[in-house]
Amino acid sequence: MGFNCGIVGLPNVGKSTIFNALTKAGAESANYPFCTIDPNKGIVPVLDDRQDFIIQYVKPKSVVRTTIEFVDIAGLVKGASKGEGLGNQFLTNIRQVDAVAHVVRCFDGGDITHVEGSVDPIRDIEIINTELLLSDMEIIDRAVERLRKSSKSGDKELIKKFELLSTLQGPVAEGKLIREIDGYEEIVDQLSEYSFITAKPVMYVMNVEEDELLEDNEHARMVREHAAKEGAVCVKICGKIEQEISELEADEAKEFLADLGLEKSGLTEMTEQGYKLLDLITFFTAGEKEVRAWTITQGTTAQKAAGKIHSDIERGFIRAETVGYGDFAEIKSLTKAKELGKMRLEGKEYIVQDGDIIYFRFNV
Template identity: 40%
Template sequence: MPPKKQQSGDEKVLLGRPSNNLKIGVVGLPNVGKSTFFNAITSSSVPAENYPFCTIDPTESRVAVPDERFDWLCEQYKPASRVPAHLTIIDIAGLVKGASAGAGLGNAFLSNISAVDGIFHVVRAFNDPDVVHVEGEVEPTRDLETIHNELRLKDTAMLNKYIEANQRNIERMGGGGSVDDKKKKDEFNVIVKVRDWVASGKDVRKGEWSNKEVEIINGQYLLTAKPVTYLANVSERDYLRKKNKFLPVIKKWIDENNPGDKLIPFSAAYESELAAIEDPVEKNKVAEEKGGPSVFPKIIVTGYDQLNLMHFFTAGAKEVRAWTCRRGAKMTDAARNIHNDIANSLIQVDVMKFDDLKAAGSENALKAAGKLHIRGKDAIIEDGDIVYFRSGEGRAKK
């Protein structure tokens, strides 16, 4: 039976770490363009050679999250300091078939995936005899299946290990026992349920789990519980003409196996060419002449959103800053991003809605129009809120 649906009225507990400092890993087979993509999107210089396992140790970098609201606030306040929101991206070495059993240094690579919170799954969608394919020929659906099967196999093995280590003790408890025993039995039963779900060929993230089940799942750091955005690496020619023979096949596979997941075509070769142009004006000119703007802003925003992240703003003459937090966070959780003392002694929050501020043209005009909102510390902060935290200790942040 499939997992039970979430009870209506409950506050949904999200899969994944309850943190604002979340990371997304670039995953795929060797030689599909992962490191080229990483180098271009982060302006890094990770080796991107034409042979398997060129990348061994994961490489981490941060990229700014594009936001026109942040740009407008900077133009409005003209602050001395400007700090946008960031997304942390990690380049992970290529997986191969059998990685879950240790093939191709697979255990180390799967451990790297376990340490991230979301996945950019890069799949190769171009033919090039000069770029070796680890399986000999380009076949995207086979490559997609390979990665997903390895992640599921690893999750199944991890869950089986837990079950084998605890089954005898659970059986000894019988039908009675203490409150602690009942808690252990409930956790064991959830783990068995999740193991059966994954072993049937389904990702954990595609199940409907109760809050109690999600809390137990989150303690296992399962690979298939992580949100996935698919990035199809096409040739520069195909990207610019917006046509590629592999894309319909990839889209069909996603719709059949992981409905709802997003697919974004990009060209690592073309993005690398644009990334090499340092002057923004010249870069935009080249992109306009070729008829293909960079898709990186869309990829970054999509990855950020897939992690259930959003940001709020503090704005003034000294600084305009975008602060990252999870969707559904309370004002106290948001304030804790800035300083624990502010969160611990928070009294109230002055909130300006971005659209209201933009329409009014200034803070004074917004306040005169009665559009400044006062919120309590347990209120939910919303994406794009411009806030002033009022703290009992006098440590407020505007």
């Protein structure tokens, strides 16, 4: 799997509509709060033009895509961190994802009721962020209090955790999201068991009307400015259009997007931004039996990448026979790539590059 992404937002901003379109999972969608009671999950294959090109020339018997799991989490409201609405159970669901897609309503649409009575994307963002922050604050405060007592035993590990949590406690109490705190990555890495929500990378998904896809309306401009200050990314999407695309065949979908003046669907944009947010890349294994895509973190060595396939391959790693995607795209044959000297023999410390086609040699 590539990664999993929690879709959050206030009720009635279009979360479930977008989720349904992305995953074709058929989650219930209705014009009232708390329509989504349990988190809906959908596994979506990542469509990659490079993999399609490799398939065209390798002609494998089977194809395996990498995937993204989208989790549609019920609409949060003011007071969710204190149990309002459906409260803490949904905050727990958010803690389990790799990244957060925060859906923000950027359309007026008078027939869809807004839970706050009016459309104001910045207010909506702040409501959600406040609830997520309050939830993190509660966890930090409880942990600090517990460790304050237990660290007196002199245990170095407990003392270190106490110090790290104390470093977060002040800024969070002042209303700072954890991902806005200097040096948070290293701190959070050492406190990984707490799964802080406001440390997770975020993309703001601006839900707009069809005629606002090509040019930002005032609401979308406000969200982009806010995201820039926060260091987050933005994706603009029209839930209705994504639903229509989800019902079309691939060729029809491309034609439909072209008619709208769009190069890619909302799903494609969310996938690309998700990979960037999480610093992920894709490598391929290719042969007559199968062409498969694998997702790894940027900077992964060849030996560790081999372990993504099977622990035995990592353990018995000999070498990685590698063809860069650019070379394959030019030559269109793995056999010819080898004959022309474009297949490189890489060792265990080789850093895998995005698009690499690799055959691992191993011996166990």
